[in-house]
Amino acid sequence: MIIRSSDEVSRTTVLKRFPVPRNFGVDAASRIDRGRTWPAPRGATRIKRFDVYRYDPQSGQNPRIDTYQVDLDDCGPMVLDVLIWIKNTVDPSLTFRRSCREGVCGSCAMNIDGTNWLACTKFNADLATPATIYPLANMRIIKDLVPDLTHLFAQHRLVEPWLRSKSPEPERERLQSPQERAQLDGLYECILCFCCTSGCPSHWWNGDRFLGPAVLLQATRWLVDSRDEATGERLDELEDPFRLYRCHTILNCTRTCPKGLNPGKAIADVKKMLIERRS
Amino acid sequence: MSSARMRSPLGRALGLGSARDGVDAWWRERVSAVALVPLTAWLTVSILMRADKGYAAVVAWLKLPITTTLMTLLLIALFYHTALGLQVVIEDYVHSRIKIPVLVGMHLGCVALGVAGLVAVLKIALA
Amino acid sequence: MSSQSDRQRPLSPNIQIYRPQLTSVLSIGNRISGIALGAYAVGLVILLVAVASGPDAYAAVYKFIGSWVGRIVLFGGTFCLFFHFCGGIRHLVWDAGYGFSLRAIYLSGWTVVAASIGLTALTYVVGAILAGYGP
Numbered sequence: 001m002i003i004r005s006s007d008e009v010s011r012t013t014v015l016k017r018f019p020v021p022r023n024f025g026v027d028a029a030s031r032i033d034r035g036r037t038w039p040a041p042r043g044a045t046r047i048k049r050f051d052v053y054r055y056d057p058q059s060g061q062n063p064r065i066d067t068y069q070v071d072l073d074d075c076g077p078m079v080l081d082v083l084i085w086i087k088n089t090v091d092p093s094l095t096f097r098r099s100c101r102e103g104v105c106g107s108c109a110m111n112i113d114g115t116n117w118l119a120c121t122k123f124n125a126d127l128a129t130p131a132t133i134y135p136l137a138n139m140r141i142i143k144d145l146v147p148d149l150t151h152l153f154a155q156h157r158l159v160e161p162w163l164r165s166k167s168p169e170p171e172r173e174r175l176q177s178p179q180e181r182a183q184l185d186g187l188y189e190c191i192l193c194f195c196c197t198s199g200c201p202s203h204w205w206n207g208d209r210f211l212g213p214a215v216l217l218q219a220t221r222w223l224v225d226s227r228d229e230a231t232g233e234r235l236d237e238l239e240d241p242f243r244l245y246r247c248h249t250i251l252n253c254t255r256t257c258p259k260g261l262n263p264g265k266a267i268a269d270v271k272k273m274l275i276e277r278r279s
Numbered sequence: 280m281s282s283a284r285m286r287s288p289l290g291r292a293l294g295l296g297s298a299r300d301g302v303d304a305w306w307r308e309r310v311s312a313v314a315l316v317p318l319t320a321w322l323t324v325s326i327l328m329r330a331d332k333g334y335a336a337v338v339a340w341l342k343l344p345i346t347t348t349l350m351t352l353l354l355i356a357l358f359y360h361t362a363l364g365l366q367v368v369i370e371d372y373v374h375s376r377i378k379i380p381v382l383v384g385m386h387l388g389c390v391a392l393g394v395a396g397l398v399a400v401l402k403i404a405l406a
Numbered sequence: 407m408s409s410q411s412d413r414q415r416p417l418s419p420n421i422q423i424y425r426p427q428l429t430s431v432l433s434i435g436n437r438i439s440g441i442a443l444g445a446y447a448v449g450l451v452i453l454l455v456a457v458a459s460g461p462d463a464y465a466a467v468y469k470f471i472g473s474w475v476g477r478i479v480l481f482g483g484t485f486c487l488f489f490h491f492c493g494g495i496r497h498l499v500w501d502a503g504y505g506f507s508l509r510a511i512y513l514s515g516w517t518v519v520a521a522s523i524g525l526t527a528l529t530y531v532v533g534a535i536l537a538g539y540g541p
Binding site: 313315319328337341354368 | 437440441443444447448450451454455457458461464465484487491494495497498501529532533536537
């Protein structure tokens with residue numbers, strides 16, 4: 001099956017997860033228990049089952065999977081609508097981030113049926129039954145579907161995502177030709193939802209040192225900005241066996257980007273720049 | 280509370296800083312890969328054409344200067360590429376204090392195996 | 407506060423739940439075949455050393471290659487070689503900056519799968535013909 005854009009849903013039913021034990025490499029505090037099942041509302045006819053990851057830091061208990069029977073006739077078409085419906089009508093304690101509900105804020109990124117996407121732009125109709133909702137993969141979880149993104153934003157801060165200039169500050173705005181501006185297309189649109197970084201196996205194993213696709217795409221955005229004058233220093237900071245070169249071109253990032261961007265290509269461009277400046 | 284938790288998130292992300300290195304190993308892995316494309320193709324075809332021909336035929340083939348040359352190049356590129364590839368694999372999955380001893384052992388092993396192969400090829404060629 | 411922060415936050419599952427996709431499956435396949443080829447490289451050295459040592463050592467190695475275990479090992483090696491060979495070329499094309507559209511990623515991925523199976527089959531067919539089993 002040929003995938004043409006990242007929003008295409010895989011219809012294959014074989015190998016829905018890697019053949020590893022459920023608790024493969026999982027520390028004791030992260031093991032997932034079976035939670036409770038919430039019944040369908042009375043009178044509901046079009047019911048879909050959702051298995052949702054839950055974690056309550058105040059309970060002292062491990063994460064669990066709760067099962068909800070969702071009345072599709074009573075809620076909107078997107079996964080975010082389902083979560084809001086659950087919170088409003090079944091279980092007010094369900095916790096998740098959401099804001100814009102139109103795919104521009106990046107708050108509601110989560111693992112839906114095994115791949116990362118924004119809950120607000122994912123159709124319920126595209127999900128398997130039961131549908132599975134987990135937080136973004138490989139994140140420290142604050143509560144339920146809310147991951148701790150502190151480290152990822154620290155990695156973003158590391159690449160100094162702002163204009164660095166050495167020329168005297170101009171009186172007016174810094175000029176850029178339309179062609180130079182076009183260099184930023186495909187990079188500036190990143191909303192930092194971290195779907196890609198959370199889906200990158202290399203970041204799973206070495207996330208403490210590997211910057212991950214989202215941050216490297218952001219780094220590329222400043223490397224190719226014609227107004228920036230710190231390209232060399234930026235490349236110096238990136239040239240590292242772990243920060244950059246843990247990218248093994250797996251390309252789960254490009255497959256999962258809910259904005260249709262191409263972090264894999266951006267990282268390849270950085271690697272090419274590093275070759276270019278020494279050859 | 281451990282000291283690791285008191286360190287700022289940026290401090291943790293910065294870690295020991297950039298090694299300002301890595302492009303070289305990456306580039307050499309690619310160059311050795313390019314070399315291995317024709318060399319492994321040659322080896323596969325050669326083995327295929329010489330299977331079941333007996334010891335004398337194999338020795339005669341290995342004694343050809345072209346075979347000695349290509350086999351020498353193959354062994355160098357092969358073990359160079361293997362060492363660089365395994366280095367990445369080990370760095371990916373080994374996070375304990377044995378990482379560096381394992382890396383050193385692997386590199387020395389690759390050198391030893393490569394040299395053993397080269398000595399064998401030269402012995403056959405010059406015998 | 408402290409009672410909460412003292413307890414390590416749970417790590418959400420990664421490989422246990424993330425859907426295998428052609429991207430990640432071929433990547434891990436390339437890695438596994440590469441590690442296997444490292445072992446076959448040792449085999450190549452053993453073979454060369456055996457040839458250098460004389461006919462008896464060569465006969466012993468050849469006997470193993472001719473055994474059923476040896477044949478299976480050789481078949482696995484042939485497939486690993488072609489899989490890593492084709493996958494490696496795919497990686498070199500990426501490193502040159504080409505083939506990053508999702509369509510190209512999937513087309514090249516399935517091409518690697520088909521080509522490595524096809525080349526393995528071709529090798530055995532040609533081998534059989536050369537050995538005199540064929541027409």
